[in-house]
Amino acid sequence: MNEHAPGTHTTEVDGGIPLIRVVGALDAVSHRAVAAELDAVVERRPAAVLLDLREVDFMGSAGIAVLINAHHHASRLHVPFAVIADNRCVLRPLRMSQVDAALSLHATLEHAIAAVRVVTA
Template sequence: MTEHTGLAVGTEVNGGIPLVRVSGSLDAGSGDPVAAELDAVFETGPESVVLDLCEVDFLGSAGIALLINARHRAARLGIPFAVVADRRAVLRPLQISQVDSALPLHPTVADAVAAVRLLST
């Protein structure tokens, strides 16, 4: 996992599906490493992608924009994409901005992996 000021990001494979894990604050000052990690994953042409935000303790507007961009990129590439979020610090900003309805949100990694598997078959 790559560490940046207030943020850690890394990718592992969960049953053949890239799982990008993020921890810390996801905002204007820390979004670039996450965007770069997602870019690298999308460039491999995966069958699907899961973004795990369960360890994110702050989600700012730049982080929300990053999520929307990742969702749009996945859709353009025809890659099933899911976001794992179970903390109020992530869910509340998504609800307030009404982005929660535009993202495939799941409470656990297992739920997200099952959802993208279903879409990629």
């Protein structure tokens, strides 16, 4: 896979929650596809949205901006939004920029589902 062409794949988990999986780099060159997918999914106003970044191998500032924008977009529409990440190449930039504190960030799919279910309950 080209390092600047992330793959996105959207499925549903736990009774219909959209799960967007991203594979590859999430940077200035590649962020538009992920942002477009997130926007489209959030606009449908599902019960919640999950973004799985466990297979992202590089995240730059544009990737961080995608997460911030998705978080704000989901909040405006009252859609719970959680991010799944367990790898250093995603967690380190989020921690260094202190964006991790603003996001619902989880190491596993199960924890992310539980977090959004608490919000929707």
